[in-house]
Amino acid sequence: MEDFINYYKTNYKVKSEYSVSNAVSSIKRIEKIIEKPISTATLDDFKNSEKLILKLNAMYSYNTSILTLNTLINYLKYRKAPDIEIYKVYLNDYIELRGVWDTENAKVSLPFSFTELRQKVVEYYPEMIRKPHAFTKYRNFLLIAILTLGLPLRLHSFINMRVCLYKPPPQSIKGAEETEPNYIVKTPEGEFYFILRTNKKRVIYKPDNQILQRLLTNYFSCYSKHRLHFLTNSKGEIMSQTNMTNALSSASNLINSTASLTFNLIRKIFLREFFEKEKTHKERKKILEIIGQAYNN
Numbered sequence: 001m002e003d004f005i006n007y008y009k010t011n012y013k014v015k016s017e018y019s020v021s022n023a024v025s026s027i028k029r030i031e032k033i034i035e036k037p038i039s040t041a042t043l044d045d046f047k048n049s050e051k052l053i054l055k056l057n058a059m060y061s062y063n064t065s066i067l068t069l070n071t072l073i074n075y076l077k078y079r080k081a082p083d084i085e086i087y088k089v090y091l092n093d094y095i096e097l098r099g100v101w102d103t104e105n106a107k108v109s110l111p112f113s114f115t116e117l118r119q120k121v122v123e124y125y126p127e128m129i130r131k132p133h134a135f136t137k138y139r140n141f142l143l144i145a146i147l148t149l150g151l152p153l154r155l156h157s158f159i160n161m162r163v164c165l166y167k168p169p170p171q172s173i174k175g176a177e178e179t180e181p182n183y184i185v186k187t188p189e190g191e192f193y194f195i196l197r198t199n200k201k202r203v204i205y206k207p208d209n210q211i212l213q214r215l216l217t218n219y220f221s222c223y224s225k226h227r228l229h230f231l232t233n234s235k236g237e238i239m240s241q242t243n244m245t246n247a248l249s250s251a252s253n254l255i256n257s258t259a260s261l262t263f264n265l266i267r268k269i270f271l272r273e274f275f276e277k278e279k280t281h282k283e284r285k286k287i288l289e290i291i292g293q294a295y296n297n
Helices: 002-011 017-034 049-059 062-078 085-100 103-107 114-130 135-149 210-223 241-254 263-276 281-290
Strands: 162-164 183-186 192-198 201-205
Touching: 002 017, 002 062, 017 049, 017 062, 049 062, 049 085, 062 085, 114 135, 114 210, 114 263, 135 210, 135 241, 135 263, 192 210, 192 281, 201 281, 241 263
Parallel strands: 162 183
Antiparallel strands: 183 192, 192 201
């Protein structure tokens, strides 16, 4: 380790003892991850980058992981390793994802977990599916079900969302993606998926939850007679942002939520649980892209 630290201080003109101490601590973390002293490590120990990153993910916070990855990249340069670029990609991912869920967010007090909220919706589902209800009540419950049994999409994803039940939507026109509407689409097999415009990209999202799929089927079969827009009022008029906020708040009472639910609160609850689970960066970025979560808040 001493040779590397001297290389680090010389090549990067490091004079701060704090920076040197961080590098030493990072090397010790790397030793824990590869399960051997750095003095006996070979370049083969760093070839499986995905395995190493998963262990880093499970063991350390984002800030600590960023320090560790930065030191690892410098160490691999010192060892003249040929495959460093993949670790630079991971480092950039960590920096981006840290903007989504930093240590301050992790300390915020939340009324319940996402699992608990989802369970409340599942428990109320039989009541909604067994018998007919007022259009507004069913639509409000459907909205909270979409956000909890599936992924917590942004409020703006639903504004002016179009319906395609019998044929796929028109092909995107190159250069016009930012102005095209979002869609809910029904497949020939009778399952629903969404085409969303998030972060200037078009993404396809199919909720796997079968309860949600049944609620959507029931909505179009028994409640919504509007075949152009997805979420409307009982007269078929498009819902505004305020309408949707109020609808979600009303749905809180249906499931006896201890807090008035908002799009933002549901997303925060989801993100806490989401970042506590072991996922690869590829999986995390894919889901964050669907819910329209910017990486550089």
